[in-house]
Amino acid sequence: MTQQPTTATEADASIGSVLQEEIVMLRTMNQQAHTWFEECQSVADRLRYLATISMSCTRLATLLKVERLLSGGDDEYPSIAAELSAALKELDGDQ
Numbered sequence: 065m066t067q068q069p070t071t072a073t074e075a076d077a078s079i080g081s082v083l084q085e086e087i088v089m090l091r092t093m094n095q096q097a098h099t100w101f102e103e104c105q106s107v108a109d110r111l112r113y114l115a116t117i118s119m120s121c122t123r124l125a126t127l128l129k130v131e132r133l134l135s136g137g138d139d140e141y142p143s144i145a146a147e148l149s150a151a152l153k154e155l156d157g158d159q
Contacts, residue, residue: 098155141147
């Protein structure tokens with residue numbers, strides 16, 4: 065049984081940690097789906113991968129926005145643009 069946070073600061077840190085894990089997981093999944101897309105020959109399969117990648121990118125953008133809002137950021141747009149740019153570079157293999 066895990067210990068529950070006792071203060072708001074501990075709760076925020078716990079949420080931030082879980083949120084960061086989710087962001088990393090989605091980025092990893094997007095990267096793998098992109099690899100599979102590139103290797104795929106069937107148009108129907110490519111369309112399925114594109115739909116999956118699209119939904120995942122939308123979820124990633126939402127998580128990044130939530131992360132930014134929880135961290136107290138005022139001007140979220142430059143950060144989201146930077147994060148999306150980083151995600152695109154990861155998909156292209158330019159890590």
